[in-house]
Amino acid sequence: MHGTAHRLIAAIPLLIGGIVVAVSALAVVLARILVDAGMKVSPADALLLDDVVAVLPFVIAFAGASLVAAFGQLTGRSWADGLALGSAIVAVAVGGLGLFLVIVGRDVFAPVGSSGPSDGIGILSAFVVLYLAVVLALLAAHAPRTGATAAA
Numbered sequence: 001m002h003g004t005a006h007r008l009i010a011a012i013p014l015l016i017g018g019i020v021v022a023v024s025a026l027a028v029v030l031a032r033i034l035v036d037a038g039m040k041v042s043p044a045d046a047l048l049l050d051d052v053v054a055v056l057p058f059v060i061a062f063a064g065a066s067l068v069a070a071f072g073q074l075t076g077r078s079w080a081d082g083l084a085l086g087s088a089i090v091a092v093a094v095g096g097l098g099l100f101l102v103i104v105g106r107d108v109f110a111p112v113g114s115s116g117p118s119d120g121i122g123i124l125s126a127f128v129v130l131y132l133a134v135v136l137a138l139l140a141a142h143a144p145r146t147g148a149t150a151a152a
Contacts, residue, residue, distance in 0.1 A: 004076075006141030010084050011073035013130045017091065018066030025059050028052050062090065085138050091131035099124045 032053055035041055041049070065087045072080025102120045 006137045007073045007076065007080075009137040010088075010134045010141075011070045013133045014066045014070035014073065014084055014087065017127060017130050018063050018070060021059060021063035021066065025056060025063060028056055028059075062087065066091075081138055081141070084134055088131040088134035088138070092128055092135065095124050095128040095131065099128065 028049070031049055035046060035049060065083060069080055069084035069087050073084055099121065102124065
């Protein structure tokens with residue numbers, strides 16, 4: 001039961017994160033199709049879309065790895081822990097770097113009520129916490145048990 005609970009705790013954030021990232025990737029693909037079909041966007045938004053499309057294969061690969069790791073966790077596959085831990089470490093590292101860059105690049109003189117970087121901070125924080133839960137669950141599953149916890 002000890003390992004099964006940790007696998008479930010690791011699988012749920014992996015599923016949630018993988019689905020959200022996959023849907024976001026689909027939204028980027030649809031935006032690219034609409035812009036290519038003639039939808040009017042600002043030049044800055046078109047450049048941003050170009051940048052996001054350039055990294056889209058990595059985003060899709062990450063979403064796929066998260067979903068495969070989640071299903072591996074749910075079905076008790078031996079390889080799933082490594083893939084789940086790898087995906088989670090990448091998410092925490094990239095999310096942490098993203099948080100750092102958003103916070104450092106934030107305009108301290110921006111009006112208090114304006115959104116912008118605050119939205120990014122919230123989204124990045126949620127992903128970091130989500131995938132940190134995966135890391136903690138997997139570390140707990142592989143932690144040596146003491147006599148009291150082994151008897152339970």
